[in-house]
Amino acid sequence: MKKQLLFILSIILIGTSLMAQSSPAKVLIEEHTGAWCGYCPDGHVILDQLLANNPTNTIGVMVHNGDGMDFGYGNSLSAFYVTGFPQGTINRRSAAISRNLWVSSTANILAQGPTSVTVSFDSVLYNPSLRKLNVYMKAYFTGNEAGDIRFNGILVEDAITGTGPNYDQSNYFNTTSNHPMYGLGNPIVGYVHDKVARTYFGGPFGTLNSLPTTITAGSTYIKHYTFTVPATYDDTELSVIGMVSRVAGATTDDREIINSEVTSAITIINYAVGMEEDEATFNAIYPNPTQGIVNITPAVSGKQQLSVTNILGELVMSKEVNLVSGSPFSIDITAQPVGIYLLRIGNSSERIIKE
Helix, strand or coil: CCCCEEEEEEEEECCCCCCCEEECCCCCEEEEEECCCCCCHHHHHHHHHHHHHCCCCCCEEEEECCCCCCHHHHHHHHHHCCCCEEEEEECCCCCCEEEHHHHHHHHHHHHCCCCCCEEEEEEEEEECCCCCCHHHEEEECCCECCCCEEEEEEEEEEEECCCCCCCCCCCCCCCCCCCCCCCCCCEECCCCCCCEEEEEECCCCCCCCCCEECCCCCCCEEEEEEEEEECCCCCCCCCEEEEEEECCCCCCCCEEEEEEEEECCEEEECCCCCCCCCCCCCEEEEEECCCCEEEECCCCCCCEEEEEEEECCCCCEEEEECHHHCCCCCCCCCCCEEEEEEEEECCCCCCCCCC
16 A cells, blocks of 8 residues: 655744844743742742742743652752752852842843843644644854853743642741741642743753854754653643753853743644654755745655645645756745744655654
8 A cells, every 4th residue: 555755844934134133131040949848938939029020031940859840850950059948040150049149149140231142932832632842942142152052941830739748838937927928837738839840851951062162143043842741741831941051061150041031832733743754855955944945955756745834734835846856946935924834745655754
């Protein structure tokens, strides 16, 4: 029986409009916490107030340790940075610091002005039937960089509850009048845990070789992460933090986060993205990212149907193409908005899926 050939390529379309000439700084506060930690609710209060007072330039996440929400990468970070709980890293410029220093440390970083890179998201796609998450993260450099520069991302879940000591929050402020946690019990049964880190896509310190060792101002790079969301996670409560960091050495002072961004804008899709290639159908597809023109050099010949759809599954192009092996041709999606597109080319010989 003949199988249908299906070639799928994710096309990342970037804009030609003027990009920002500076990169406003955002500060990522990673609070190391645990349900067992009686002082940690005060850290939660301080972090929430810090974020509320700086809604556009701060990002917060809880890295749990020793409870029902801990995980390997988070434990590695706690072991590397933390000497007590709750402590937090502020753009990872040093070892974790006590909660009474978070506000001043954040203010000091913001007072230093723009950074060398703007972090953003082209798209975050989620297939609920497969529970597959595809994150397309972008770094636009407004300054030169050199060395070991890395992408990373954090999957974050809100509104986590559970039963027993792994989720009920120990609370030393139950009898402290005027404290927000006063009278809530010790432990706080049914405590709602927000901003919980679930994984770091690139490991605790980012994806090695995900960015060049020499970067010039005006350069743009995109990183694609995939993750299968466990069935125990509430996929309606997810957000993603993206970051670019500099790894200059082996100490806590050598692994600074240059800039970061957060998004909860997750697009629901009903098709697979990023499946592995079975065999080579094309010798070259470039450039990707593109500003609209995509050049394709096929490794096979024959008439095939070509279609391009956007991330919502809407058809934006459809035509028949006569492929000649080794002979390049182009498609033009300049008229389409910036975003992610899927290119499909098919006949009836075999099945190939390529990102």
